[in-house]
Amino acid sequence: MLKTDGLRCWAQIDTDAIAHNVKEIQKLVGDTKVMGIVKANAYGHGALACTKALQKAGVDYFGVACLQEAIELREGNIKDPILILGYTPPTCFEILDQLDLHQSILSYDYAKKMNEWALENHTKLKGHVKLDTGMNRTGFLYQDGAKEKEELLDTWNMPGLQIDGIFSHFPVSDDLEKDSADFTRHQMDLFDEAIEEIKKAGYHPGLRHIQNSYGILNYQDRGYDYCRPGLLYMGVTSDDSVPVLSNPDFIPILSLKAKVSMVKTIPQGATVSYGRHFKAKKPTKIASLTIGYADGLPRICSNQDLKVLIRGHLVPIVGNICMDQCMADISGFDDIKEGDIVTLIGEDQGTTVTLDTITRLAHTINNETLTSITSRVERFDLAALNDQEKDI
Known part of the structure; x- marks a missing residue:
């Protein structure tokens, strides 16, 4: 039991509920596996505690935003594959190699820098190629009228890279209006097209993943290798008022x-x-x-x-x-x-x-509300506390 006598304000995290939420996700995506997104301190919930709870629930791959977050997991004895979704400076490529991390290959120029470093250091850098099918943030352009096919295939041919996957990201999978739904479906068509181009060239695309949380809720079982839930395994969505095409029984943690x-x-x-x-x-x-x-x-x-x-x-x-x-x-x-x-x-x-009540008054999304809970708010893993009591 949590003793609150000396506490000012705190967050209680029911990590036992993560297993339930993962099962609800898996009902939606069929045989597609779950990559647990634990960036931003697992959206404010505690990255290491959530990662360990996800492992217990059968999750075997994790996504973070940056190198620092990946290092934290490795220092916490997390040995499963970790994909860095964002940018890692070339000066830190050595750490990627040392800690056996997968880096998002964000562009053709970035791929060349990774390849050059790997060849100079007689190793291979592992990574997943990021495909830009419409987010227009990072990734190889692969959109109507702007497809970097040659650069994509040349990247697969780089001897210093071990490409273990390919992925993209949805900007409007939460919007069920026709224009947004058509846009999201077309993103998947472009993603599939790029994968076929890679296969035709004789390369293996590796693990395929594109579905974020709303991609899971609204597009469900698409037959890819992994999906990437963040808030969903925490039992919430970005906005409770947004309609979705499924009815999972999530438990906020x-x-x-x-x-x-x-x-x-x-x-x-x-x-x-x-x-x-x-x-x-x-x-x-x-x-x-x-x-x-x-x-x-x-x-x-x-x-x-x-x-x-x-x-x-x-x-x-x-x-x-x-x-x-x-x-x-x-x-x-x-x-x-x-x-x-x-x-x-x-x-x-x-x-x-509810969390969403605060969020609506703040005119934002639950992602921001959760990640804005600052470090001086102590987090308590209720499952860990219960285990400690059993050991006494």
Whole structure:
């Protein structure tokens, strides 16, 4: 059991629920395997803990954004293949080789730099070729009117590269409108076309993967080798209001908690917090809470009737959210006192407040809300705590 006496604000991560969420993903994608995307500290959930939970659920390949994140996993004794989805400076190619990492091959020029370094150092660098079928971020151009076929095939022929896969990315797989759906399907057609060109030239394309989380929800079993869920194995999507073409039973794995630091009654006409945007219309009981925007509670949610749970009571945040604190109107609830636990995301006494509620008020996506939970918010792996108790 988590002891909260010395805590200010914290996140509880139910890593046991990851196995359930992975099973729900696998129901959608059939024989396609799961590459667990654990970049950005597993979207704020804790990269190493989530990676180990994914391993227990049968996941055997992981994706990160950068070299630093890959190093963290290797130092955490993660020996499975790791794909770096973003850019690694050529000065760090030696680390790719030493740690047996797979690097995204982001362009023809980048492939030549990788090949040159590998030949000079009498080794091969492993990688997956990134294909740009419409995201127009990184990757070999492979779109109508702009197909780098010759460069693609020449890359497969480079002796310093061990190409173990090919992948692309969807920009609008979350949008079911016809134009976006047609665009996404055409991306898959282009992806398949490029793979056929590689095969015709006598090369093996390696592992094929293109489906992100919404690609899994809306395009399901496409017969590729891997899919790349991020938020899905954490039990949430980017936006709860966006319709999808499936109905999986996901369990959100993160709860966000804080404490009541003080309770006071302010007189009618008194104002609360910076800017004095909340004015008490009557004597009002105010609770100060130990969380603010420097912890990841967006300041833009101020004065928008954001509600939190204290002792099972839904109470509104009032006044501007401060850097380290915020205030709630707890009028009518005499049982709330200093030291009580505040639930900002999660369940308390049968009532739930969702991550998506904060996100909608912040006019963003759940990805950003989660990754904005800062490092001073301690993360606790509930499964690990339970295992420790069993060992005692």
